[in-house]
Amino acid sequence: MKSSSLYQYKYYDYRYEYDYVFTGAGAAGLSLLVRMLKSGKFRDKTFLLVDKDRKDRNDRTWCYWEKGEGLFDEVVYKSWDKTWFHGPGFSKLYTIRPYRYKMIRGIDFYNHCLEYIKQQANVRILFEPIRQIENKERYARLVLENGEDYFAKAFLFNSILFEVPPKDEHTQTFLQHFKGWFIKTEAPAFDPDANTLMDFRVSQEHGATFVYTMPVDEHRALIEYTLFTEELLDPAAYEEGLHNYVRDFMKLDKYTITEKEFGVIPMTNHQFSPGEGRIVNIGTAGGQTKSSSGYTFQFIQKNSRAILQSLLTNGTPRIDPEHAGRFRFYDHVLLDVLTHKELTGAQIFTRLFKRNPAQRIFRFLDNDSWLPEELLLIGSLPTMPFLRAARRVI
Numbered sequence: 001m002k003s004s005s006l007y008q009y010k011y012y013d014y015r016y017e018y019d020y021v022f023t024g025a026g027a028a029g030l031s032l033l034v035r036m037l038k039s040g041k042f043r044d045k046t047f048l049l050v051d052k053d054r055k056d057r058n059d060r061t062w063c064y065w066e067k068g069e070g071l072f073d074e075v076v077y078k079s080w081d082k083t084w085f086h087g088p089g090f091s092k093l094y095t096i097r098p099y100r101y102k103m104i105r106g107i108d109f110y111n112h113c114l115e116y117i118k119q120q121a122n123v124r125i126l127f128e129p130i131r132q133i134e135n136k137e138r139y140a141r142l143v144l145e146n147g148e149d150y151f152a153k154a155f156l157f158n159s160i161l162f163e164v165p166p167k168d169e170h171t172q173t174f175l176q177h178f179k180g181w182f183i184k185t186e187a188p189a190f191d192p193d194a195n196t197l198m199d200f201r202v203s204q205e206h207g208a209t210f211v212y213t214m215p216v217d218e219h220r221a222l223i224e225y226t227l228f229t230e231e232l233l234d235p236a237a238y239e240e241g242l243h244n245y246v247r248d249f250m251k252l253d254k255y256t257i258t259e260k261e262f263g264v265i266p267m268t269n270h271q272f273s274p275g276e277g278r279i280v281n282i283g284t285a286g287g288q289t290k291s292s293s294g295y296t297f298q299f300i301q302k303n304s305r306a307i308l309q310s311l312l313t314n315g316t317p318r319i320d321p322e323h324a325g326r327f328r329f330y331d332h333v334l335l336d337v338l339t340h341k342e343l344t345g346a347q348i349f350t351r352l353f354k355r356n357p358a359q360r361i362f363r364f365l366d367n368d369s370w371l372p373e374e375l376l377l378i379g380s381l382p383t384m385p386f387l388r389a390a391r392r393v394i
């Protein structure tokens with residue numbers, strides 16, 4: 001018997017072997033699994049989905065822009081076609097059609113996906129912590145913390161970040177960190193027809209700092225105090241930032257905080273591994289977080305669509321990273337400008353929004369723009385700081 005055979009494992013039997021295994025049931029794992037199941041092309045395949053959490057908490061809110069309909073529109077909590085940008089000395093309301101800015105609550109997404117998945121006879125769900133995954137010649141293996149192991153005969157889609165990106169002189173590591181409050185007011189206080197994408201009028205004492213606001217109706221809104229910096233703040237500083245914003249810019253003194261969220265997203269030029277052999281990394285672990293903005297949800301959707309398409313047409317989930325090189329370069333230059341404090345985040349984004357339509361900026365941030373548009377965007381920014389950063393990156 002070959003050493004790579006499944007049969008060397010004493011536990012091996014049909015309960016431990018699946019065609020496709022998903023490690024991680026977050027945005028990436030659930031998006032891809034639901035897409036594969038809904039395609040109807042994998043009815044004769046078996047699936048295993050493993051996560052340490054039961055996904056029964058509203059642990060995050062996803063905001064993203066999208067043209068037309070999306071697979072998860074059923075769980076979109078609120079969407080807008082108008083958005084504000086505020087910078088020092090500049091405010092503008094943009095109509096963003098054909099885009100809509102959409103907001104999904106984590107818990108609605110998890111419930112929606114897991115309810116659908118539970119109806120499929122060929123999927124098993126396990127809520128257990130995973131210790132490690134490994135690629136072998138004829139299968140991929142996952143080992144739980146309790147020592148049990150499971151096998152993927154075709155592919156193992158992994159969205160667990162087993163190793164955090166290194167901190168060394170070659171790696172720019174910024175963090176996007178934010179604290180959000182869902183607030184409720186007695187009197188009408190918000191315009192539910194327009195959200196605020198970025199408000200840079202707040203103090204920049206900690207580095208690039210902005211607030212975004214997602215009003216659900218006249219009485220309720222999600223307000224996120226967001227920073228792009230190298231270190232996290234003291235917990236009280238986020239609370240203070242939110243409190244000041246609500247008082248100074250929203251002019252509210254009476255409100256109730258109904259929910260809070262806190263998040264950290266890596267913004268790094270570290271090249272995440274796509275995985276090897278039968279292991280395919282997806283989501284943040286697969287490099288789907290845009291390093292200059294932290295946006296991930298729509299990149300996950302794009303990636304899931306491409307993986308499914310490739311599986312169906314070529315039998316492999318490996319996809320060519322389209323145009324990725326050019327956009328990765330832009331991302332790294334922007335991170336470098338921030339790292340070397342050549343310009344502040346407020347200066348960069350205010351110049352971009354002052355001189356470009358929001359749709360052009362969205363296409364660029366989606367890695368969907370074409371070169372002439374990129375030249376227009378680059379031309380709207382101060383040249384020298386970006387040239388110096390580009391030279392350092394090269």
Ligand SMILES: Cc1cc2nc3c(=O)[nH]c(=O)nc-3n(C[C@H](O)[C@H](O)[C@H](O)COP(=O)(O)OP(=O)(O)OC[C@H]3O[C@@H](n4cnc5c(N)ncnc54)[C@H](O)[C@@H]3O)c2cc1C
Nearest residue numbers: 024026027028052060062063129130263283284295296297
């Ligand atoms: C609070 C917050 C808000 C965000 N908001 C936005 C947004 O508005 N727009 C946007 O585009 N992006 C946003 N992001 C970034 C990104 O979209 C999310 O992080 C997204 O959830 C990434 O998907 P993922 O599947 O890669 O990771 P996750 O959704 O985090 O999924 C990973 C899964 O792996 C599981 N897991 C981890 N370790 C183990 C282990 N050892 N054993 C078993 N299971 C394990 C976790 O429980 C989790 O379910 C936000 C991130 C956070 C944290």
